[in-house]
Amino acid sequence: MKPNQQFKQRLTELLPRLYRYARVLTPTRFDADDLLQMTCERALSRWHQLNLDGPMDRWAFTIMSSVWKNELRSRAIRQGQGFVAPELLESEDDESIQRNIYLRQVLERVSQLPETQRETVLLVYVEGFTYQQAADVMAIPIGTVMSRLTRARQTLSKSLKSGGNIDEQESLA
Amino acid sequence: MTSIDNREWMNEKLVAYLDGELPVGEAAEVEEMIANRADVKDAYEKLVRLNPPFKEAFEPLLAAPIPEKLSDLIADTPLESDDNPSGRRRGGFLAAALVGLLVGGGVTTMMWRTPLNQTPDWISQIANYQSLYIRPTVESAPTVDWKQVENLIESNLGRQVPVPNLSQNGVEFKRGQLLQVNSKPLVQLAYLPEAGIPLAICIMRDSHAETVIDSPQYGSSHGLSYAAWQHGDLKFVLVSDAPSDRVREWAATAIAQTVDS
Numbered sequence: 001m002k003p004n005q006q007f008k009q010r011l012t013e014l015l016p017r018l019y020r021y022a023r024v025l026t027p028t029r030f031d032a033d034d035l036l037q038m039t040c041e042r043a044l045s046r047w048h049q050l051n052l053d054g055p056m057d058r059w060a061f062t063i064m065s066s067v068w069k070n071e072l073r074s075r076a077i078r079q080g081q082g083f084v085a086p087e088l089l090e091s092e093d094d095e096s097i098q099r100n101i102y103l104r105q106v107l108e109r110v111s112q113l114p115e116t117q118r119e120t121v122l123l124v125y126v127e128g129f130t131y132q133q134a135a136d137v138m139a140i141p142i143g144t145v146m147s148r149l150t151r152a153r154q155t156l157s158k159s160l161k162s163g164g165n166i167d168e169q170e171s172l173a
Numbered sequence: 174m175t176s177i178d179n180r181e182w183m184n185e186k187l188v189a190y191l192d193g194e195l196p197v198g199e200a201a202e203v204e205e206m207i208a209n210r211a212d213v214k215d216a217y218e219k220l221v222r223l224n225p226p227f228k229e230a231f232e233p234l235l236a237a238p239i240p241e242k243l244s245d246l247i248a249d250t251p252l253e254s255d256d257n258p259s260g261r262r263r264g265g266f267l268a269a270a271l272v273g274l275l276v277g278g279g280v281t282t283m284m285w286r287t288p289l290n291q292t293p294d295w296i297s298q299i300a301n302y303q304s305l306y307i308r309p310t311v312e313s314a315p316t317v318d319w320k321q322v323e324n325l326i327e328s329n330l331g332r333q334v335p336v337p338n339l340s341q342n343g344v345e346f347k348r349g350q351l352l353q354v355n356s357k358p359l360v361q362l363a364y365l366p367e368a369g370i371p372l373a374i375c376i377m378r379d380s381h382a383e384t385v386i387d388s389p390q391y392g393s394s395h396g397l398s399y400a401a402w403q404h405g406d407l408k409f410v411l412v413s414d415a416p417s418d419r420v421r422e423w424a425a426t427a428i429a430q431t432v433d434s
Contacts, residue, residue, distance in 0.1 A: 004252040012247055020234040033240050034416040038396075040243055044250045045396035071369045071414060106230035124192070125227035131194045149192070150185045157223045 007047045010056050011040065017127070018060060024122045025068050025115065035072055039064040058129065061137045065119075109159045110152075117152040120145055187217050191224065250393060251292070292394040295354045296401055296410050299361075299375050300394035302352075303412045311347040311363045311371045322349030322362065329358045330378045332407055336362060337374055337427035343367050344423060372413035372420075374427055379408050389424050391417065400424035404432045 001009070018039060022032040042063050043050075050059050110118050123134040124145070135142040183206075189195050190203045206213045292300075319336050326334045329351055336346060344366045352359045352375075359377040366372055389402040394412075398420040401410040409431060411424045 007252065008247050012244060015239045015243060016235045016237070019237060019239055020231065023234055023237065036240070036243060037246065037416055038414070040246055041250075041393045041398065042396040044247065044252065045394070047252055103226065103230040106225045106227065107233075109225075110227070110230070121227060122231065126231040128228075131189070131192070146185045146189055146194075147181075150181070150188045153188055153220065153223070154184070156225060157219070160223065160225070 003052055004047070006052060007050065007056075011043060011060070014056060014060055015040075017057065018064060021061060021064055021122060021127075022068075024111075024118055025064070026072070031072065035064060035068055038067050038072070042067060057127070058133055058137055061123070061127075062139075065137050065139070105160065106156075109156050112159070113152055113155060117148045117155070120148040121152050124149060183213060184216065187213070187220055191217070191220055246393075292392055292399075293401070295359075295377065295408075296392075296399055296412070297394050298354055299359075299373070299410060300397045300399060300412050303370075303373050304395045304397055304414075306363075306371045306373075308365065308370065311365055314348045314363075317346060317348050319346070322360075325349055325351060326360050326376060329360060330376060330407065332378065332405070334376060334407065335430055337430045339364055339423055339426055342423050342426055344372065347371065366413070366415060366419075370414045372411065372415065372423065374409060374411045376407055376409050378406055379403075389421075389428060391421065393417070402428055402432065407431075 015036070019032065019036050022035040022039070023029070026032045026035055039060065043060055046063075050056060110121055113121065119138065120134060123129045123137055124131065127134075129137065131142050131145045135145045138145075186195070186199070186203050190200055195203060207217050208214070322336050323334065326332070326336075326349070336349065338346065340346075344364045347363050347365050349360060349362050352361050354377065357377055357379075359375055362374045362376070364372050364374070389400045391398070391400050393399065397412050397414050398417045399410050399412045400420050400423075401408065402424070403409070409427070411420060411427060413420050413423070415423075
């Protein structure tokens with residue numbers, strides 16, 4: 001397979017993860033669609049910057065993070081959407097979310113975190129990036145990753161408690 | 174350090190320990206504290222107990238249908254070449270373009286580069302130039318004299334063309350300037366949208382053009398979307414980093430004023 005075909009195939013395979021990242025970053029699905037499209041366009045125009053022998057995910061996630069922070073986020077704020085995103089959870093896959101109420105609650109509570117914390121939670125705890133890799137994607141110091149995760153865990157701990165889900169949570173542990 | 178600072182520091186260490194992110198030496202220190210201090214042990218056990226299954230909770234989002242246009246975009250976008258030279262060529266080109274801008278002053282000679290497979294070369298050059306723009310590039314431009322810009326178009330392209338007014342789309346006209354592509358004059362009209370980098374509408378004359386393209390051609394180049402159209406022997410292109418639907422919307426406004434006028 002030619003390198004350019006290989007690049008396109010890998011980018012296509014990465015779309016679900018990129019779209020999930022976009023959904024976590026943005027307040028509406030409309031914004032997520034825009035962000036995903038711009039990220040793909042940017043990636044396609046810079047494809048020769050990627051070492052095809054290495055991973056594509058962190059490279060593409062970095063592009064998305066940059067596009068969102070530098071170009072799209074201010075527009076989303078200006079349009080009055082804010083960052084609180086209840087519709088983030090109105091997934092097409094609602095049925096599968098409902099099969100476990102606790103998982104849904106975790107998702108809801110994470111979506112209610114500040115944008116920077118939920119982004120960091122996604123990169124480290126969902127995508128499995130190391131602290132350093134997540135710091136590189138977001139262009140922030142590794143210490144900031146640590147403090148964001150700690151604050152996120154503290155908030156989640158309280159909100160899941162106040163939601164009365166301790167028993168369910170412990171049963172899953 | 175205050176006790177609150179200490180507590181925050183300890184919480185961060187415990188989270189990093191739980192996540193397997195501490196170096197061996199630090200991890201051993203944390204283990205020792207967990208073993209010897211009741212408050213640290215309680216905090217750690219609480220963290221373990223309340224460790225949410227994040228990965229599992231986010232799994233359903235992977236099933237969200239990808240917008241169909243994205244697959245088409247990836248399949249249809251021509252890549253610049255078959256090889257993958259890790260960015261060396263582009264870096265050199267951007268540096269050259271910047272030098273061109275710095276020495277060119279009001280009239281800039283743009284650099285030549287390998288033609289793209291499908292995007293016309295003049296559009297590729299414009300997109301590459303435009304990708305260097307940031308908001309401050311035009312944000313502080315003095316109040317523009319629209320009539321003066323229209324005179325600039327007429328005197329250099331030999332045609333009367335009104336400056337497209339995109340204010341109804343929330344886009345402010347900031348300035349017009351004369352550039353040059355492949356030794357041909359090109360007028361660049363720079364606009365500032367509500368967000369994102371400035372967009373440009375560029376106009377050049379092609380005396381060999383024989384057809385009138387009423388419907389614009391859309392594409393992307395250098396990470397920017399564009400809409401190109403033609404009227405008589407004038408070629409227009411609108412270039413922006415905005416999502417393609419907005420580019421289409423802005424282009425429709427501009428076409429109505431440049432073609433239908």
